[in-house]
Amino acid sequence: MSTTLGGEDAALGARLHRIFTAGPGEQGVPLRLRTKINYALWLTRPEIAPMSAAVMVADVLFSAHSGAEIWSAPMIVAAVMLAAAIQLLHVANCLADRWVDAEYKSKFSRMVRDLGVRFVAWQIYLTTGGIGVATIYLAVATGHFDLLLIIPIGTLLLLEYSLPPWHFKAAGFWQIPWTYLMTMVFPGVVVLRLYDRPIEIPALIAILGLGLTTTGVFSANTAEDLPEDAEHGIMTSVRALGLRVSFLESMTRVSVGAALVAGSVVAMVGCTPTLIVYAVGVLIVLGYLGRSLVGTWGKPLDEAMPLVRSQAKLFVFMVALVAWAAVVPAAAVFCLQ
Numbered sequence: 448m449s450t451t452l453g454g455e456d457a458a459l460g461a462r463l464h465r466i467f468t469a470g471p472g473e474q475g476v477p478l479r480l481r482t483k484i485n486y487a488l489w490l491t492r493p494e495i496a497p498m499s500a501a502v503m504v505a506d507v508l509f510s511a512h513s514g515a516e517i518w519s520a521p522m523i524v525a526a527v528m529l530a531a532a533i534q535l536l537h538v539a540n541c542l543a544d545r546w547v548d549a550e551y552k553s554k555f556s557r558m559v560r561d562l563g564v565r566f567v568a569w570q571i572y573l574t575t576g577g578i579g580v581a582t583i584y585l586a587v588a589t590g591h592f593d594l595l596l597i598i599p600i601g602t603l604l605l606l607e608y609s610l611p612p613w614h615f616k617a618a619g620f621w622q623i624p625w626t627y628l629m630t631m632v633f634p635g636v637v638v639l640r641l642y643d644r645p646i647e648i649p650a651l652i653a654i655l656g657l658g659l660t661t662t663g664v665f666s667a668n669t670a671e672d673l674p675e676d677a678e679h680g681i682m683t684s685v686r687a688l689g690l691r692v693s694f695l696e697s698m699t700r701v702s703v704g705a706a707l708v709a710g711s712v713v714a715m716v717g718c719t720p721t722l723i724v725y726a727v728g729v730l731i732v733l734g735y736l737g738r739s740l741v742g743t744w745g746k747p748l749d750e751a752m753p754l755v756r757s758q759a760k761l762f763v764f765m766v767a768l769v770a771w772a773a774v775v776p777a778a779a780v781f782c783l784q
Contacts, residue, residue: 462611466543467568473545475563486558487570490541491534494763498661499533501770502631505657506638508777509711510650512784521588521641528581528598529634535574536605536630540616542567543609547672547679571606578602591640601633617680619687623696626665631658653711653780657773659704664732664766666697667739671759674752690751694740698733701769705729712776716783721776728772735765 469475478486503526511517541548541555542564548556559567582598585591607613608629615625635654639646670685670693677686685693709722739758743751 459612466610467564469564473560473564475566476561478561483562483566486562487566489558490538490555490562490567490570492537492541495533495537495766496530497767498763498770499530501767501774502657502661503529503634503638505770505773505777506635506654508774508781509653509657510639510642510647511781512642516642519641521585522638524581524584524588525637525641528578528585529637531574531581532578532602532605532634533630535571535578535602536608538567538570538574539606540609542571547675547681550675552672575602575606585637585641589641589643594637594640597633597636597640601629601637604629604633617682618684619682620684622669622684622687623662623700627658627662631655631662649711649714653708653715653777656704656707656711657770659707660701660729660732660769660773661704661766663697663700663704664736664762664769666693667736667755667758667765668762669693670739670755671762673748673755690743690748690755691740694736694743698736698740701729701733701736708773708776712780715780719776719779719783721779724775725772728768732765732769735761 507517507522511522516522541559544552545556545559578598582594585598586594604615604625608615608626613625615622615629618625632655635651635658636646639651639654666685669683670690672683673685673690676683688696705725709725712719712722735758739755742754742758
């Protein structure tokens with residue numbers, strides 16, 4: 448048994464060493480400071496920021512009772528920390544996937560090589576350290592010392608999306624619940640633990656529903672990489688389920704999440720016209736996913752991929768749309784409670 452465990456530890460160490468150690472041509476090249484900062488920011492995938500910002504705003508509006516709670520020092524620190532945590536996921540993914548990205552997402556692979564693997568690794572180390580400092584502050588400031596457990600676990604899950612030993616990106620179907628937990632449930636629970644009161648169930652359900660609708664759109668982005676994921680043996684949820692089941696599951700998740708959000712809003716403040724705005728946003732996103740489903744139904748992969756990649760270009764707009772649509776009823780909840 449000890450020999451087996453020793454072999455597994457050695458294999459894990461070798462995999463992590465390969466990811467965090469520069470290979471040939473990965474030591475970095477001389478770059479102007481402006482270019483270096485630009486590359487480092489691009490690795491955080493700023494195009495996803497509008498969705499992340501909307502989720503944070505909606506989480507706060509669903510749960511806060513006053514402007515003082517929104518603009519408190521712990522809330523501001525938590526917002527910055529959670530933004531950094533999501534950026535950490537993307538940087539780690541770019542570093543770990545630099546070989547896979549070389550063909551279809553060569554921009555990110557090239558940026559990692561030009562910055563140098565050591566530079567990108569230190570970007571991960573320093574961001575993680577900053578999250579650690581913020582965690583201690585939030586625990587002391589709120590008196591909720593369970594944050595000392597919640598935030599490190601959430602940060603670890605974010606890193607494990609791309610890194611061994613768990614590598615949730617390659618966990619097949621389980622990529623779906625793990626992505627949901629680390630990108631939506633984790634930030635939502637942190638926000639709810641900043642208040643000096645027990646977690647309120649309607650607000651929690653609204654936040655969980657919002658997470659389902661936003662992560663439901665993620666399959667459109669994951670599907671874009673299906674051929675290269677198969678080539679490199681990465682078992683994503685789309686590869687495990689197939690395009691048809693993946694898009695059906697995505698539409699179901701968006702619908703269930705939207706129902707949870709709407710039901711929570713009605714429970715908290717009754718029927719409000721803002722739910723019409725929310726419904727329009729959800730229907731647009733369901734139409735987007737439905738077009739992917741119908742357009743790829745029964746087609747061989749090579750014939751389906753042009754549409755999948757065309758649809759993937761709209762992903763950042765659609766995921767931001769469904770997230771910001773939820774901000775409208777969330778604002779109603781905040782104003783009417």
